[in-house]
Amino acid sequence: MNRKFTWFNATSLTLGFVFLYLPMIILVIFSFNSSKLVTVWAGFSTKWYGELLQNDAFLNAAWVTLKVAVLSSTLATILGTLAAYVMVRAGRFRGRTLFSGMIYAPLVMPEVITGLAMLLLFIAIGLDRGVTTIVLAHTTFTMCYVSVVVSSRLVTFDQSLEEAALDLGCTPFDAFKSVTLPIIAPAVISGWLLAFTLSLDDLVIASFAAGPSSTTLPMKIFSSVRLGVSPEINALSTLMISIVTVGVITASLISKRSIAKQRADEQAAVRT
Amino acid sequence: MNFRRLFLILTPYTWLLVFFLVPFAIVFKIALSDYAISIPPYTPQLDLSAGWEGVKSFFGELDFENFTFLASDALYYSAYLSSLKIAAIATLITLLVGYPVAYGMAQSSDEWRPTLMMLVILPFWTSFLIRVYAWIGILSNEGFLNQALMGIGLIDSPLTILNTNIAVYVGIVYTYLPFMVLPIYSALEKLDGSLIEAAEDLGCSRAQAFWLVTIPLSKPGIIAGCFLVFIPALGEFVIPSLLGGSSTLMIGKVLFEEFFSNRDWPVASAVAVVLLLILIIPIILFQRNEQKQREAGL
Structure with a gap:
C-alpha cells in the first residue's frame, strides 16, 4: 500500500484512538476522585483503593477468579495444543470434520448458549456447581482459542525438522519434546495468555456454571455495576x-x- | 493405527464431545420438554429404570410446544427482530468508524505500525465488562457527555442516552471496534500500491481510485470484520443489560432472564435453539469467506 501522510489519515487515526482510549482514561482519572459521586471531581484521593482492599467480597471473588483462570487456562493449553496437533498432523481419521467443527464452533457461539448448554450438562450428570464446573466450562471454550493460535504456528513451521529428528533416532515423544515444542512454544504461551484473559474476563458462562458459593470477580462487578457507577x-x-x-x-x-x-x-x- | 495416535486424537476429541456436543444435545432435548415445578424444572425425565418402556414414553412426551409458544408470543418474535436490527446497524456503524482507522494504519510508516497495532489490540485484552462500564459514567444524565455538551451551550437540559438503544449501539461499536479494524487492516496492508497508482495514471481521481480499487480489494477484510462484529453482537448480553433500557429487547438478555428470573428452562432452551438456527447462516457464510481467503493466499 502507498505510504502517504495525509491530514485525513492523521485525523481518522487520532479520532479512532481517542474514541478507544478516552473512556478508559476517564475511568482511571475518576478512580482517584475523593467524592462518592463519580462524575464530579472533588480532589485527589486514593481512599477507594484502600476500601477496595478491605472489601472481603471482592477479594474472595478475585481469588476464585484467579484460581479458575490459572487452572482452566493450563488445562485448555494442554488440550488445545493436542487438538491443534491432531488437526494439523494426524492426517485423516474418522470424524475429522466433526472434530474441526467442534473446535471452531465455540469461537462464534454466543456465550449465553454455551453457558446454558454447560449448565444443563452439569445438572444432567449431577455435578455440584462451584469452582470445578467453572473450570470445566472455561477450559472447554478457551481450548478452542488455544488450538487456533497453536495450529497457525504448526502450519507454518518446517515439518522436515521433525522428520530429521525421527530419522536420527528420536522417539516421536522425544522429537515432539525437543524439536516441535520449542518451536511452537511462543504460540503455546500466547495461547495460554489468551485463555487466561478470556477466563478472567468471562461473565456470562461463569454465571451459568457457578454455584452460590463461587462468585467470580466479573459476576461481582456486574451485580454492583447494575446498581450504578x-x-x-x-x-x-x-x-x-x-x-x-x-x-x-x-x-x-x-x-x-x-x-x-x-x-x-x-x-x-x-x-x- | 497405533495406540499413541489414538490416544492423541481421543483426548481432545472426547473432551469436546462430552463438554460441547453432549450439552447441545441436552439443550435440544429440554427445548422439547415441558416446564414443571420440580427439580430440575422440566418434564419428562428419562427414567432408565423403567427400561425400554421408559425410553418410549420419554420420547412420546417430547413435543414442539415451546417453539409454537415462541412463534405465538410477540415478545420473542420482536426480540429476535430487534436483535437482528441492532446487530446489523451496529455492524454498519462499526464499519464506518473502523475503516478509516484501518486505512490510516495501513498508510502509516513502518516504525509506527507495530505501535498502532498494539494500541488496537490492547483494549481487546482489557476486561469487556470494564469497557462497557466505562460508558455508564459518560452517557448518564449527569455524565461527562451531557456535562460537556451543556458546558459549551449546545443543549440546555441533559439528553437521555443511557438506557436507550443509542447507548447499546455505542457499546457495541466501542467494544467490537478492534474486530473490525484488524481484518480490514490486514487486507489493506497486503494491497499492492502500484494498482492505485495505475488507476490514477489511467485517469481516475483519488476518490475514484479508492472506490474502484481499494474498496473492492479490501472486501475480504470488510466481510470478515462485519461477521466478527455481527455474530457476537446478535447474542450479546452484557451490553444491553448494562447500557440498554427496559425497552431494549435483545435475545441474549431475554434468554438470560428467562432462565434465571423465570426459571423456565424449556423455553430458555427453545430460545437458544432458534438463536442457533438464525446464526448458522452467517456462520457458514463467514467460514466460506475465510476458506476463500485461505485458498487465495496459497
Whole structure:
C-alpha cells in the first residue's frame, strides 16, 4: 500500500484512538476522585483503593477468579495444543470434520448458549456447581482459542525438522519434546495468555456454571455495576487495566526479542 | 493405527464431545420438554429404570410446544427482530468508524505500525465488562457527555442516552471496534500500491481510485470484520443489560432472564435453539469467506 501522510489519515487515526482510549482514561482519572459521586471531581484521593482492599467480597471473588483462570487456562493449553496437533498432523481419521467443527464452533457461539448448554450438562450428570464446573466450562471454550493460535504456528513451521529428528533416532515423544515444542512454544504461551484473559474476563458462562458459593470477580462487578457507577469499581478497573497494560507491553517486547533471536539463529544456521 | 495416535486424537476429541456436543444435545432435548415445578424444572425425565418402556414414553412426551409458544408470543418474535436490527446497524456503524482507522494504519510508516497495532489490540485484552462500564459514567444524565455538551451551550437540559438503544449501539461499536479494524487492516496492508497508482495514471481521481480499487480489494477484510462484529453482537448480553433500557429487547438478555428470573428452562432452551438456527447462516457464510481467503493466499 502507498505510504502517504495525509491530514485525513492523521485525523481518522487520532479520532479512532481517542474514541478507544478516552473512556478508559476517564475511568482511571475518576478512580482517584475523593467524592462518592463519580462524575464530579472533588480532589485527589486514593481512599477507594484502600476500601477496595478491605472489601472481603471482592477479594474472595478475585481469588476464585484467579484460581479458575490459572487452572482452566493450563488445562485448555494442554488440550488445545493436542487438538491443534491432531488437526494439523494426524492426517485423516474418522470424524475429522466433526472434530474441526467442534473446535471452531465455540469461537462464534454466543456465550449465553454455551453457558446454558454447560449448565444443563452439569445438572444432567449431577455435578455440584462451584469452582470445578467453572473450570470445566472455561477450559472447554478457551481450548478452542488455544488450538487456533497453536495450529497457525504448526502450519507454518518446517515439518522436515521433525522428520530429521525421527530419522536420527528420536522417539516421536522425544522429537515432539525437543524439536516441535520449542518451536511452537511462543504460540503455546500466547495461547495460554489468551485463555487466561478470556477466563478472567468471562461473565456470562461463569454465571451459568457457578454455584452460590463461587462468585467470580466479573459476576461481582456486574451485580454492583447494575446498581450504578461506584468509585470502588473504578479503582478495581484501574488496577485491572494497569495489570493488562503492563502484561501486554511486556509480552510484546519479549516476543519482539524472541522473533529477532529466532531470525538471527536461522541466519546463523544457514551460514554454517 | 497405533495406540499413541489414538490416544492423541481421543483426548481432545472426547473432551469436546462430552463438554460441547453432549450439552447441545441436552439443550435440544429440554427445548422439547415441558416446564414443571420440580427439580430440575422440566418434564419428562428419562427414567432408565423403567427400561425400554421408559425410553418410549420419554420420547412420546417430547413435543414442539415451546417453539409454537415462541412463534405465538410477540415478545420473542420482536426480540429476535430487534436483535437482528441492532446487530446489523451496529455492524454498519462499526464499519464506518473502523475503516478509516484501518486505512490510516495501513498508510502509516513502518516504525509506527507495530505501535498502532498494539494500541488496537490492547483494549481487546482489557476486561469487556470494564469497557462497557466505562460508558455508564459518560452517557448518564449527569455524565461527562451531557456535562460537556451543556458546558459549551449546545443543549440546555441533559439528553437521555443511557438506557436507550443509542447507548447499546455505542457499546457495541466501542467494544467490537478492534474486530473490525484488524481484518480490514490486514487486507489493506497486503494491497499492492502500484494498482492505485495505475488507476490514477489511467485517469481516475483519488476518490475514484479508492472506490474502484481499494474498496473492492479490501472486501475480504470488510466481510470478515462485519461477521466478527455481527455474530457476537446478535447474542450479546452484557451490553444491553448494562447500557440498554427496559425497552431494549435483545435475545441474549431475554434468554438470560428467562432462565434465571423465570426459571423456565424449556423455553430458555427453545430460545437458544432458534438463536442457533438464525446464526448458522452467517456462520457458514463467514467460514466460506475465510476458506476463500485461505485458498487465495496459497
